[in-house]
Amino acid sequence: MIAPSLLSADFARLAEETQRVADADWLHVDVMDGHFVPNLTLGLPVVRAIQAVSPVPLDCHLMIENPERWAPGYAEIGARNVTVHAEACTDPRAVARDIRAAGALAGLAMKPGTPLEDCLGVLPDFDTLLVMSVEPGFGGQAFMAEVLPKVRRARELVDAGELTVLVEIDGGINADTIEQAAEAGVDMFVAGSAVYGAEDPAKAIAGLRRQAAAAMCG
Secondary structure (H helix, E strand, C coil): CEEEEHHHCCHHHHHHHHHCCCCCCCEEEEEEECCCCCCECCCHHHHHHHHHHCCCCEEEEEECCCHHHHHHHHHHCCCCEEEEEHHHCCCHHHHHHHHHHCCCEEEEEECCCCCHHHHCCCHHHCCEEEEECCCCCCCCCCCCHHHHHHHHHHHHHHHCCCCCCEEEEECCCCCCCHHHHHHHCCCEEEECHHHHCCCCHHHHHHHHHHHHHHHHHC
């Protein structure tokens, strides 16, 4: 499953940019507040407008402080998945419950340096696990392969029936890195410049899918 990152799109043409990735599974929308991460992107009013025109479900990644306050709103406008950061939550279970009650899947994101073990107690309350393979806050960073053992461990727990999360990865995913991520056990790949920087985004999505599928089968 491929989720192009809107962070790499042309922000002056967001409605058109959503149509360019109509072949994707989800559309990844990075919400940054300038506090939890040192960058500021967009908020609920803009995401609501994107939701109204997007041909694919929205995957909202909230890199924000106080997600307890803001996360349910993204579910209420129709996002398919709303992800909050483990490092920003005071009560992850409560956030997951509120997101689900508002109609979306609940995701938990982890920075590269956050051990999976720190979150195992709350992950049964979530639907997706987003492993960051770059430091959150900016697009275009290089893939950090050192997070792959975390992915493998999550995959083992899912395959053993101890977790039921969809394993997602975000950061530096492209034709050179997607195969190693797929081999580690990723289900959903967030790809920014690899898709939006391509001359033909649909062709880029198809190519990434083929690579991931081949790596999984191999």
